[in-house]
Amino acid sequence: MGYIGKRSRILGRVMDDAVVLGPSFIDNDTFIDGDVTLGYPTRSKLKEIIIKSYDELDNISNGVFIGKKCIIRRGSIIYENSQLEDEVELGHNVLVRSGSRIGRGTRIGSGAQIDGDVLIGKDVSIQSLAYIPAKSRIGNNVFIGPLVCVTNDRYPPSRKLVGVIIEDEAVIGAGSILLPGIRIGKGAVVAAGSIVTSDVEDNSIVLGSPARLHATRAEYEHKKRKYESG
Amino acid sequence: MGYIGKRSRILGRVMDDAVVLGPSFIDNDTFIDGDVTLGYPTRSKLKEIIIKSYDELDNISNGVFIGKKCIIRRGSIIYENSQLEDEVELGHNVLVRSGSRIGRGTRIGSGAQIDGDVLIGKDVSIQSLAYIPAKSRIGNNVFIGPLVCVTNDRYPPSRKLVGVIIEDEAVIGAGSILLPGIRIGKGAVVAAGSIVTSDVEDNSIVLGSPARLHATRAEYEHKKRKYESG
Amino acid sequence: MGYIGKRSRILGRVMDDAVVLGPSFIDNDTFIDGDVTLGYPTRSKLKEIIIKSYDELDNISNGVFIGKKCIIRRGSIIYENSQLEDEVELGHNVLVRSGSRIGRGTRIGSGAQIDGDVLIGKDVSIQSLAYIPAKSRIGNNVFIGPLVCVTNDRYPPSRKLVGVIIEDEAVIGAGSILLPGIRIGKGAVVAAGSIVTSDVEDNSIVLGSPARLHATRAEYEHKKRKYESG
Numbered sequence: 001m002g003y004i005g006k007r008s009r010i011l012g013r014v015m016d017d018a019v020v021l022g023p024s025f026i027d028n029d030t031f032i033d034g035d036v037t038l039g040y041p042t043r044s045k046l047k048e049i050i051i052k053s054y055d056e057l058d059n060i061s062n063g064v065f066i067g068k069k070c071i072i073r074r075g076s077i078i079y080e081n082s083q084l085e086d087e088v089e090l091g092h093n094v095l096v097r098s099g100s101r102i103g104r105g106t107r108i109g110s111g112a113q114i115d116g117d118v119l120i121g122k123d124v125s126i127q128s129l130a131y132i133p134a135k136s137r138i139g140n141n142v143f144i145g146p147l148v149c150v151t152n153d154r155y156p157p158s159r160k161l162v163g164v165i166i167e168d169e170a171v172i173g174a175g176s177i178l179l180p181g182i183r184i185g186k187g188a189v190v191a192a193g194s195i196v197t198s199d200v201e202d203n204s205i206v207l208g209s210p211a212r213l214h215a216t217r218a219e220y221e222h223k224k225r226k227y228e229s230g
Numbered sequence: 231m232g233y234i235g236k237r238s239r240i241l242g243r244v245m246d247d248a249v250v251l252g253p254s255f256i257d258n259d260t261f262i263d264g265d266v267t268l269g270y271p272t273r274s275k276l277k278e279i280i281i282k283s284y285d286e287l288d289n290i291s292n293g294v295f296i297g298k299k300c301i302i303r304r305g306s307i308i309y310e311n312s313q314l315e316d317e318v319e320l321g322h323n324v325l326v327r328s329g330s331r332i333g334r335g336t337r338i339g340s341g342a343q344i345d346g347d348v349l350i351g352k353d354v355s356i357q358s359l360a361y362i363p364a365k366s367r368i369g370n371n372v373f374i375g376p377l378v379c380v381t382n383d384r385y386p387p388s389r390k391l392v393g394v395i396i397e398d399e400a401v402i403g404a405g406s407i408l409l410p411g412i413r414i415g416k417g418a419v420v421a422a423g424s425i426v427t428s429d430v431e432d433n434s435i436v437l438g439s440p441a442r443l444h445a446t447r448a449e450y451e452h453k454k455r456k457y458e459s460g
Numbered sequence: 461m462g463y464i465g466k467r468s469r470i471l472g473r474v475m476d477d478a479v480v481l482g483p484s485f486i487d488n489d490t491f492i493d494g495d496v497t498l499g500y501p502t503r504s505k506l507k508e509i510i511i512k513s514y515d516e517l518d519n520i521s522n523g524v525f526i527g528k529k530c531i532i533r534r535g536s537i538i539y540e541n542s543q544l545e546d547e548v549e550l551g552h553n554v555l556v557r558s559g560s561r562i563g564r565g566t567r568i569g570s571g572a573q574i575d576g577d578v579l580i581g582k583d584v585s586i587q588s589l590a591y592i593p594a595k596s597r598i599g600n601n602v603f604i605g606p607l608v609c610v611t612n613d614r615y616p617p618s619r620k621l622v623g624v625i626i627e628d629e630a631v632i633g634a635g636s637i638l639l640p641g642i643r644i645g646k647g648a649v650v651a652a653g654s655i656v657t658s659d660v661e662d663n664s665i666v667l668g669s670p671a672r673l674h675a676t677r678a679e680y681e682h683k684k685r686k687y688e689s690g
Contacts, residue, residue, distance in 0.1 A: 001231060001247040001264070001461060013512050017461040019264070031511055034461070034479070035265070035495070037304060046301060051261055052243050071506060074497060074537060075553070077304060077322055092537055092555055093305070095322055095340050110555050110573055111589075113340055113358050125617055128573050128591055129341075131358055131376045143617045146591045147609045149377045149405040151422060155454035156401055157355055157373045171616055175609040175637040175655075177405040177423040192611060193637040193655040193669060195405075195423035209423060209439060209669060224615035231461060231477040231494070249494070265495070267534060276531060281491055282473050307534060307552055323535070325552055325570050343570055343588050359571075361588055361606045379607045379635040381652060385684035386631055387585055387603045407635040407653040425635075425653035439653060439669060 005039070005058035012066075019054065022061025022080055030070040037077040039063045042098045042116075067104070079116065091128065103140065121168070135163030142166050145174035145192065154180045167202070187217045235269070235288035242296075249284065252291025252310055260300040267307040269293045272328045272346075297334070309346065321358065333370065351398070365393030372396050375404035375422065384410045397432070417447045465499070465518035472526075479514060482521025482540055490530040497537040499523040502558045502576075527564070539576065551588065563600065581628070595623030602626050605634035605652065614640045627662070647677045 002017040004010070005024065012030030014020060021039035026032060039061040051057060064078050067086035072078070076090045079098035088102050091110030096102070100118040108114065109128035118132055121140035126132065130144050133152040138144075144166075152161040162181035166172065170184045173192030184190065185202035195209040203217035232246045237253040242260030244250060251269035256262060269291040281287060294308050297316035302308070306320045309328035318332050321340030326332070330344050333352035338344065341359040348362055351370035356362065360374050363382040368374075374396075382391040392411035396402065400414045403422030414420065415432035425439040433447040462476045467483040472490030474480060481499035486492060499521040511517060524538050527546035532538070535553035542560045551570030556562070560578040568574065569588035578592055581600035586592065590604050593612040598604075604626075612621040622641035626632065630644045633652030644650065645662035655669040663677040 013510065015511075016513065031506065034514070040304070043301075046261065050243065051245075053246065054264070071503075074500070075305070075323075075535070093323060093341075093535075093553060111341065111359075111553075111571065115358075128575075129359065129571075129589065133376070145611070145616060146593070147377065147607065149422075151375070151404045154457050155450060156375060156403070158454055158458055160458045160460075173616070174611045175405075175635075179422060192609075192639060220615060224618055227614055228618055228620045270534070273531075276491065280473065281475075283476065284494070305535070305553075323553060323571075341571065341589075345588075359589065363606070377607065379652075381605070381634045384687055385680060386605060386633070388684055388688055390688045390690075405635075409652060 002034075003054040003058070005054075005061070005063075007058070008039075008063065012068075012070075021054070021058045022063030024061075024063035024066070026066045027068040027070075027086070029068050030066055030072075032066075032072050033074045033076075035074045036072050038066070038072075040077055040079045042079060042081075073110075085122070097134070109146065127174070133161070133163075135161050136166070137163055138166045139168035139170070139186070141169050143171045145172055145176070147175045148172050149175075149177045151178060152180050189217060189220050232264075233284035233288070235284075235291070235293075237288070238269075238293065242298075242300075251284070251288045252293030254291075254293035254296070256296045257298040257300075257316070259298050260296055260302075262296075262302050263304045263306075265304045266302050268296070268302075270307055270309045272309060272311075303340075315352070327364070339376065357404070363391070363393075365391050366396070367393055368396045369398035369400070369416070371399050373401045375402055375406070377405045378402050379405075379407045381408060382410050419447060419450050462494075463514040463518070465514075465521070465523075467518070468499075468523065472528075472530075481514070481518045482523030484521075484523035484526070486526045487528040487530075487546070489528050490526055490532075492526075492532050493534045493536075495534045496532050498526070498532075500537055500539045502539060502541075533570075545582070557594070569606065587634070593621070593623075595621050596626070597623055598626045599628035599630070599646070601629050603631045605632055605636065607635045608632050609635075609637045611638060612640050649677060649680050 003019045007023040008020045010026045011028045012026045014032040015034035017034040019037040024039045062080040065083040069087045071089045073092045075093035078096045082100045085104040087105045089107040095113040097116035102120045103122035106124040108126045111129040115134040120138045124142045126144045127146040130148040165183040167186040169187040171189040177195045183199045187203040188200040189205040191207040194211040197210040205215040207214040233249045238250045240256045241258045242256045244262040245264035247264040249267040254269045292310040295313040299317045301319045303322045305323035308326045312330045315334040317335045319337040325343045327346035330348040332350045336354040338356045339358035345364040350368045354372045356374045357376040360378040395413040397416040399417040401419045406424045413429045417433040418430040419435040421437040424441040427440040435445040437444040463479045468480045470486045471488045472486045474492040475494035477494040479497040484499045522540040525543045529547045531549045533552045538556045539558035545564040547565045549567040555573045557576035562580045563582035566584040568586045571589040575594040580598045584602045586604045587606040590608040625643040627646040629647040631649040636654045643659045647663040648660040649665040651667040654671040657670040665675040667674040
């Protein structure tokens with residue numbers, strides 16, 4: 001069953017069984033797949049009023065903004081007050097919570113979760129089942145592998161969340177865990193399965209648990225060129 | 231497409247496109263979102279009979295019990311014979327398998343999976359994409375971080391499952407793995423990314439792979455107070 | 461809302477609200493649950509043409525082949541050009557991408573993802589939330605635990621993907637990470653939470669990060685027998 005809220009403005013294409021809530025804007029050449037939900041209201045609103053139908057969800061939603069040439073696949077849910085710039089692409093069952101902003105050309109893999117108040121730059125690749133909590137800050141051209149777990153609470157469960165900062169061009173290997181409040185430097189590489197407990201310098205490669213300096217990005221790129229041509 | 235079984239008894243609010251199977255009971259002030267499935271039948275039943283429609287699924291389901299003031303969000307699936315006490319809250323795409331019981335005020339994050347025959351206490355927080363297998367026992371006020379993996383088979387794939395016991399007030403950090411049959415003591419803390427291979431004493435903090443004693447809960451609480459006020 | 465494409469040939473049972481695209485074939489005694497999508501088109505096709513309805517998705521899909529006595533549960537999505545042999549069973553929200561082949565009797569847990577061009581043998585068990593990327597090759601009777609992360613890119617993001625090979629009877633413990641291009645030998649066991657960076661010999665057990673030789677499969681089976689009878 002689909003639902004298109006009356007306040008929405010849709011220039012792109014929306015499948016009949018998508019749900020579009022609030023004053024959502026969907027720009028040209030964007031494809032919203034079936035079983036997608038846009039503009040889902042935040043927890044505090046859901047708890048405040050009596051919801052019986054999509055009309056009520058629609059009434060309390062602030063909507064989302066989705067740019068041109070985006071693809072949002074079946075099962076994905078985007079909360080209100082989120083903004084996706086042009087050419088953003090989501091896999092299946094991606095969750096983007098309220099107040100997130102995702103830059104142009106970024107792609108997010110199936111099952112990944114982007115919690116509220118997350119900023120993600122342009123041309124970022126976030127792979128399947130990665131978890132990015134509230135207050136994370138991710139630069140441009142970052143790569144985040146599958147099942148990466150970013151965190152934001154040093155002494156859970158606490159009242160204070162501190163986001164991780166991931167600078168431009170950084171690479172976070174599959175299954176790594178980033179502890180709260182650290183900064184992954186520009187061009188830094190975190191090897192797969194590492195647990196990163198402190199800041200990582202620009203253009204350095206870290207490895208292990210806790211992650212230690214292992215090599216430089218220049219060495220990584222050298223090996224990568226050999227690998228790609230081999 | 232929604233479906234409400236004739237044997238269900240609904241006092242709360244259920245969106246039109248939810249699926250409610252069997253003699254499910256939904257108490258006052260509970261919100262069942264669209265695209266939620268309640269009372270899904272177990273594997274053995276599915277394999278036994280010819281299913282062609284929701285009527286057949288409805289006929290073979292024992293239903294679920296859901297207390298007052300719960301919120302069950304889009305995409306979540308709760309199997310038959312499960313019981314959610316009052317004020318339980320599920321994120322999106324949460325899976326709760328057959329015979330689980332979830333205590334009052336507990337919240338389960340999006341994409342988390344609670345397998346069958348799991349007991350979870352009151353005011354527990356289970357974060358996104360955590361996996362809790364069959365026979366796990368979780369006390370009250372426990373915190374389980376994102377992508378935590380609890381296990382139950384020492385020599386997979388075997389015929390014998392041994393649940394993990396997590397006592398009251400314990401904290402399991404993000405991405406940790408708990409091996410089968412261990413006990414996490416009351417108030418114990420497992421640091422993020424640890425692999426816990428043996429019992430953890432009450433009020434101790436363990437860290438690493440395999441996890442070793444690192445500090446006490448009192449020290450944790452001291453640091454937490456400084457962190458929160460900092 | 462369901463959709464059954466005109467080119468599909470359905471001998472089994474398909475719930476009304478499933479989506480079946482392209483010339484999909486569904487054999488006898490197979491159950492396709494509601495909210496399942498079969499024959500989803502690949503990314504390149506989605507980007508090529510203007511999609512406004514299931515008819516267009518149907519037109520561009522090559523369909524899937526699903527054998528006898530399979531069970532595909534709610535929320536699962538299978539891309540075009542995939543083939544599931546007889547008695548394959550998928551949990552909820554499983555994603556199988558284009559060009560994958562899954563052998564007879566294999567079971568895949570909820571939330572697991574099988575990327576494109578993956579070959580999986582017979583009677584394999586893949587547990588919840590495991591991630592199996594493109595080009596992986598998995599033999600018969602393999603066990604892959606929950607939240608296991610297989611990888612395929614040595615220097616991400618690169619232009620060259622190298623699949624992991626997992627031979628018959630291997631066991632991959634919960635939450636393990638397998639680095640690209642390695643071979644897990646016949647009957648080998650990877651302990652839970654290990655990070656495997658190089659080939660593992662037949663019938664050996666490896667443990668840790670990086671994973672090192674720990675014992676033999678014969679010792680594992682000996683301990684397993686004691687455990688199961690204990």
